[in-house]
Amino acid sequence: MTGFTLRPVAPAEQPALLALNNRHDGPVNALTPEAFAGLCADAFLAIGAWDADGALLGLMVALGDAGPVHGPNHGWIRAHHPEAVYIDRIVVEPAAQGQGLGRALYGALAAAALDQGKTALGCEVNLDPPNPESLAFHARLGFAPAGEARDPRNGKLVRYLLADAAPLAALNTAHFLRSPAKRSCPAAPR
Ligand SMILES: CC(C)(COP(=O)(O)OP(=O)(O)OC[C@H]1O[C@@H](n2cnc3c(N)ncnc32)[C@H](O)[C@@H]1OP(=O)(O)O)[C@@H](O)C(=O)NCCC(=O)NCCS
Secondary structure, three states: OOOOEEEEOOHHHHHHHHHHHHOOEOOEOOOOHHHHHHHHHHOOEEEEEEOOOOOEEEEEEEEOOOOOOOHHHHHHHHHHOOOEEEEEEEEEOHHHOOOOHHHHHHHHHHHHHHHOOOOEEEEEEEEEOEOHHHHHHHHHOOOEEEEEEEOOOOOOEEEEEEEEHHHHHOOOOOHHHHOOOOOOOOOOOO
């Protein structure tokens, strides 16, 4: 991977993102096309990452405090940390992992969160069944434990994590999110 472009997801691009999401059922839950379209419609931000040839490399969907609550984990963050934007899901293609794309997605989201007066980012990571890779990734980005709960929908034990948006926003390479007029950004080499 020599570079990538981050931009908000257009409706026509949703099927490709959903396919990527559903290949990672477990770390993130699989969704129907209808559920994914609803999630994107309600999203604070839905971002895709593509390489120079247009191949999809990653996705992130984040939810704010407008619109319906999408499940108990979004509800927990909303109730306990209204200052935070909630990361509903992040997935990076295995071949593109470990090259800074996850960090770039968080940087872009953090910048957008600060622009909207949100000072923190929140998410959950599975403890049972465990997702040690995601725990290590989030710890590296400055996330700290904020609580635990068992998801009544599927019995998974999750740990809630929280991080200040400002240090993450300082990593942002996707300045398109700072300006509504600019909907794409140059490839971000790393
Ligand atoms: C978790 C995930 C999003 C990380 O994305 P990524 O693009 O590989 O992460 P980055 O390359 O931006 O890594 C950022 C930092 O986290 C660290 N990190 C990432 N994955 C790690 C791992 N498995 N173990 C230890 N550290 C890790 C990196 O080393 C890097 O720190 P460094 O720059 O000091 O080396 C990606 O592995 C993924 O999509 N996993 C499958 C789906 C998933 O689990 N999603 C999260 C659900 S909660």
